[in-house]
Amino acid sequence: MKPEIAIIRIKNLRLRTFIGIKDDEMQNKQDVIINASIHYCANKARNSDNMDDALNYRTITKKIISLVENHRFSLLENLTNQVLYIASEHPWVDLAQVEIDKPHALRFADSVSLTLSYQKQND
Template sequence: MQPDKAIIRIKNLRLRTYIGINPDEVKNKQDVVINVVIEYCDDKARQSDNMDDALNYRTITKRIIPLVEDNRFFLLEKLTQDVLDIASEHPWVERASVEIDKPHALRFADSVSLQLSFERDV
């Protein structure tokens, strides 16, 4: 029988950081919107109802927030990779993806986003 999978979605985490290479981007923090998807086997958590048997999305989010808010990034690729590293570091994580939007990055667009994914080799 195939193990059960859980998908955790952290939706629209709105943070501010220094992101970009233009003079005003280097000088001023900008909004970013972060979406994280994490897939893991949750067999034990479903049976036990014990937090030790589940991935704690609050702990993951509490690690993402200072990473984003307390650092400077030239590239959206680097910021996205750093968030993906946190989302995928637990050994139970089988797949993860992170998409980060940079609102108002282009004059005639709502935002520019970048998405990166991780899949654990089994």
Template structure:
């Protein structure tokens, strides 16, 4: 079989609520965050299979992200982003992962502030 470019999984606009920030009102109240994930992996077997074991299961990754975000507190957007990135690149097949997290209404005149982090094998 000829070598193919990696398959790319994108989870777009995963909307969650978490405790994020250092101000008193941020510590006391959950805030909305929007998470975008991009995960690259070879998918050699999944291209010709109908077996879920041959694919990187994006549902499993997404459930782990939801669990992390909703059940923890974060002072810094950087820490939250790195923790989500750690989940995104945990599977041994992953060759590249990118996470962007938007903290909505973080600044008065902006829709959001976002943080992006990447990992590459």
């Protein structure tokens, strides 16, 4: 049987953090909206119904929340990269993508977002 790829999607995780380089951005927390997609082989989990055979999205989300709420970031690129690291750090992860929106970053736009991806390299 072919391996089954599971996709965990964390959608619209709304957090507040210090992000930016302007004085008001360094003084006041801002909203960020995080979306993550994590791909992994789910054969064990779909056949066992055992939590030890699955990626724990709650654990991943708690790590993301802790990172975002307890640190300061100048660049959206750095924040997105650090969240991507958390999303892709488990050895079962084959592919991960993170998009982070910074609402109201530009005057006439709903938000500015940045997306970064990770893909496991097969040796």
